[in-house]
Amino acid sequence: MTVPTSTRPATPMWARSLGYWLYQYKRTWRGSITTSFLYPVLYLSAIGVGLGSLVNHHAHTVDSVKYIDFLAPGLMAATAMQIGGNEAMYPVMGAIKWMKTYFAMLATPLGVVDVLLGHLAWIALRLTAVTGIYLAIMALFGTVHSPFGLLAVPAGVLTGMAFAAPIAAFAATQVNDAGFSALYRFGMIPLFLFSGTFFPVSQLPGWLQIVADATPLYHGVALCRALTLGRLDAGGDLVHAAYLVALTAVGFALARRSFRRRLVT
């Protein structure tokens, strides 16, 4: 006996668009998951353990913890930034220019906002997997010092989304990928190096500290670090989270506008 389709609740439009990204992931998931395990192990071994032993030898502690404990949550947030940014660059451009996936979707009941929401939901899922794996490996390295560390996963996802949403907005305005290399060179790489990932921002010259404080990765790093070290400071951490939520929301509003302009003519 078959159930009439009408009795089934309708799948939300954004979830149908998310379905595409899940479907196409079956092509690349093996490599992608392997990378998600491998990178944290490599980084934490080389820099956390290797370089960390030098640091600990000289300074004993960084920010009053072992170097690897300081570094790991920073790397986790930086990885989230990278994944969020990457997933919002070439895949968005490809869905507009190369595969035209968005246009295929728009010929069906899906609308522009559904297309955008589905893609962002996919990025959020990817970030959940990547930061979840990161946290598990951090735990194996003994760098998670508080049960609040579990919240570093949503914090990492939020960090990634604070990049993904505005970068998706930007990607939808681009006619070729030249802008993406600029974004890496002048945006993501400097942020990766100077947002408190590898050393406390307090080591920077005063004026640069102010710049660092204003960047989204700094807030993501600070939030993840507070959670895995169990050094919570309600006021400060809420400011970090609020900053990231606000950036995600502004990014979403801009993306909705640039997607409309590009896709509906």
Place this chain on the structure above:
Amino acid sequence: MPLPEPRSAVTSTLPVGEPMVVARGLVKKFGDFVAVDTIDFEIAQGESYGLLGPNGAGKTSTMRMIACMSPVTDGTLRVLGLDPATDGAKIRSRIGLVPQEDTLDLELTVLDNLMIYGRYFDLPRRVIRERADALLEFSQLSDRAHDKVEPLSGGMKRRLTIARALVSEPELLILDEPTTGLDPQARHLLWDRLYRLKQQGVTLVITTHYMDEAEQLCDRLAVMDRGRVAAEDTPAALIARYSTREVVELRFGPGGNDAVAAELDGLVERLEVLPDRLLLYSDDGDGTLDEVHRLGYHPESSLVRRSTLEDVFLRLTGRSLVE
């Protein structure tokens, strides 16, 4: 072996006699550029309607408005009795679009492309799977079901795009230049498939700049030029109204055509000079050709043929369809 039909019968929720598409004073502008300039047409249920015209005539803009992918600038448009401005998603759930450029996922398999598309319409996987089997058979792609799309030929990709548009069992199928860029064999196969769909009662809207395609597939045609509808009727009626029964084509070689044209003017009711040949419009082609010979002209080659939509287009716009 008889071909399985991808669907039993078309069930439309539209009242009998209600047109599928109605356009009144339809306008599409991009900035200052007027792509579609105040056009009117009606497409009946089960009809196969063509938009014929050269590139830039406004065909695609018109199609994209009907497909609810491009907002109407001015005028009225109703598709399935609904307004695209307010009911776009509802309309799109009941129509199928074959866009000018394929939007297939090249790195996924043929079957995956159908599965994904069916999910956009929220069809259960089991239903999509069943329909996919029939559609792949219909599109002669069954043996490629598990192959990636990328290496398929242009004709196969086109057939897959059509199969994909049929997954939702649309009442109206919109095809934007379905056979552009295909070799003759691939085109004939596609025409055959579209003809089958038409017989099953699917309403078709087709843009093309191939007059043979328009003649074969379309019950009625709008000849479009520079954003306007220059004429609209059945292919036969258009030819009867805007051309003679036959056409004599004469080629006098480089530079020869213009000189002869002036002298032959008056022999027939209408004469066209193309870059490579003269066209003499006449109801008796052979008689006209005899007359040309009797007057002492010896073209390098000559041909008497019946009139086509190409001649209609030339008459209406003063230009060739494919330049």
